[in-house]
Amino acid sequence: MTDFLDYQVVVIGSGFGGQAAAINLKKQGIQDFVILERRDFAGGTWLQNRYPGAAVDVQSPLYSLSSMPYQWTQMFVTQPELAEYTQAVFNTFNLHPHVKLNQEVVDAQWHEQSQRWHITIKGCPSITARFIINATGPLSMPVIPNFPGKDNFTGTSFHTNNWPDNISLKDKKVAIIGSGASAAQVIPAIVDDVASLAVFQRSAHWIIPRPDIKFPKWAQQLLGIKWVYGLLRHAIYWGLETRVIGFKYSKRVLNLFAGAPARRQLNKQITDPELRQQLTPDFTIGCKRIILSNTYYPAMSRNHVSLFTQDNGIKQITPTGIETADGTSLALDVIIYSTGYDATDGLISYPVTGQNGQQLRHVWSDYPRAYLGTCVPDFPNYFIVTGPNTGIGHTSAIFVIEAQMHYIMQAINYVIEHNQSSIQPTKTAETRYTDMVHKEMERTVWHTGGCNSWYKSASGKVIAMFPGFSFVFKRMCKRFKLSDHNIQ
Numbered sequence: 001m002t003d004f005l006d007y008q009v010v011v012i013g014s015g016f017g018g019q020a021a022a023i024n025l026k027k028q029g030i031q032d033f034v035i036l037e038r039r040d041f042a043g044g045t046w047l048q049n050r051y052p053g054a055a056v057d058v059q060s061p062l063y064s065l066s067s068m069p070y071q072w073t074q075m076f077v078t079q080p081e082l083a084e085y086t087q088a089v090f091n092t093f094n095l096h097p098h099v100k101l102n103q104e105v106v107d108a109q110w111h112e113q114s115q116r117w118h119i120t121i122k123g124c125p126s127i128t129a130r131f132i133i134n135a136t137g138p139l140s141m142p143v144i145p146n147f148p149g150k151d152n153f154t155g156t157s158f159h160t161n162n163w164p165d166n167i168s169l170k171d172k173k174v175a176i177i178g179s180g181a182s183a184a185q186v187i188p189a190i191v192d193d194v195a196s197l198a199v200f201q202r203s204a205h206w207i208i209p210r211p212d213i214k215f216p217k218w219a220q221q222l223l224g225i226k227w228v229y230g231l232l233r234h235a236i237y238w239g240l241e242t243r244v245i246g247f248k249y250s251k252r253v254l255n256l257f258a259g260a261p262a263r264r265q266l267n268k269q270i271t272d273p274e275l276r277q278q279l280t281p282d283f284t285i286g287c288k289r290i291i292l293s294n295t296y297y298p299a300m301s302r303n304h305v306s307l308f309t310q311d312n313g314i315k316q317i318t319p320t321g322i323e324t325a326d327g328t329s330l331a332l333d334v335i336i337y338s339t340g341y342d343a344t345d346g347l348i349s350y351p352v353t354g355q356n357g358q359q360l361r362h363v364w365s366d367y368p369r370a371y372l373g374t375c376v377p378d379f380p381n382y383f384i385v386t387g388p389n390t391g392i393g394h395t396s397a398i399f400v401i402e403a404q405m406h407y408i409m410q411a412i413n414y415v416i417e418h419n420q421s422s423i424q425p426t427k428t429a430e431t432r433y434t435d436m437v438h439k440e441m442e443r444t445v446w447h448t449g450g451c452n453s454w455y456k457s458a459s460g461k462v463i464a465m466f467p468g469f470s471f472v473f474k475r476m477c478k479r480f481k482l483s484d485h486n487i488q
């Protein structure tokens, strides 16, 4: 017995990963669970990322939970609608009673004797749990590089992930550092407001047109019919899945379906040859996340927008702005950091101690690895949603999250139904799986495309991506292999 509040399952994080876990636990008849969320609101990515222009880049009927269709207003919806959708998920599945806010998990330790996880929460009493489902998100730890003088800036500065409510950029002199997916959404959304905009680009990204459409009322009504929604979802899914052929098997296909449209758009929308050159990536398309936008290049062509490439990058941040490598001083009111996330080495931000005092960060010191991207030998009853090599560049992350749920629920059910206390993958199974992942990765554009992306960990290995078709991953998750596990 323990003096701590004890749960059957503790879910850490309330984004789509935590929501999918909660929905599936309820479906299994498990009600004794809690969702711990460090923030003062539940919902994850789409409640946190409130920057102007924030929108999904996977078609909404696919970027949604399979058990929660929705009458979307457009194909690629913007953040406010995703936030509404998230609230609708919480309400439909009655998840709020399970959520505890302002609960940042800072430590988790497996206690062999009690066969329980002891979970330390910042400023709150510790709790125990039989199972942990970690759903802390692959892109929830924003990173700001340590630019010299960063803390001396006296104007306003923030990461896109922490966009201040009610800030006005009207007639402000603004710099944005970074030119990836978030920057490509922010820049067109603020360009009309600002007095001037300096864009600091480490490397140019490939950008393809965004095939967005608004759904008229009648189409939204059709989306309310289950089989119509299902059909559209399938069509989008299989359409996107063909992209893997390009990413992994054929550079010609990649060029035909992505490279050519990207080049066409660049050539059409950027007429200045020097700017076009600066905006042309020097790696194979697909190596970094492909950006979808029709408005980025027109925004970059505006007279009050200036582009700073690595040749003339940031020398230092000064109290009044930015000094560039060639000695130019930019006076600024606002600096926006669009500098991304720690998606690989910082995958789990708190210390996790498994059997025999093993530390997860030591096990992962070479690079993060997990059986089915979900569990690790010596860490019993610990499941990682969107763990190592579960990212997907060509389709919806929610598809992968739901695939993982097939595996997690089968593992948990097996332990409960057979009156066992713990489950973990064997070392052999985990090694076999990880070796397979990295061997398959060698063929992909993420490995061979000549770029250094956030998909790679410090080891140089691609950690963020699954190297293949998402239905293959789902099939592996569905086929629960007892012999791959140690059950106690």
Ligand SMILES: Cc1cc2nc3c(=O)[nH]c(=O)nc-3n(C[C@H](O)[C@H](O)[C@H](O)COP(=O)(O)OP(=O)(O)OC[C@H]3O[C@@H](n4cnc5c(N)ncnc54)[C@H](O)[C@@H]3O)c2cc1C
Pocket (backbone or CB within 6 Å): 012, 013, 014, 015, 016, 017, 018, 019, 036, 037, 038, 039, 043, 044, 045, 046, 049, 055, 056, 057, 058, 063, 103, 104, 105, 106, 135, 136, 137, 138, 139, 140, 182, 349, 350, 385, 386, 395, 396, 397, 398
């Ligand atoms: C700006 C942006 C755009 C994106 N666009 C797309 C897209 O178009 N298509 C796509 O497929 N994917 C996209 N993604 C990826 C996105 O992360 C996934 O689609 C999905 O939302 C992940 O859900 P999650 O629950 O795993 O993580 P999150 O939604 O990040 O939720 C994690 C939650 O865990 C909480 N948490 C973290 N650490 C702790 C802790 N120690 N204790 C307690 N709580 C904790 C966080 O506060 C957060 O609420 C995007 C991500 C970002 C940031």
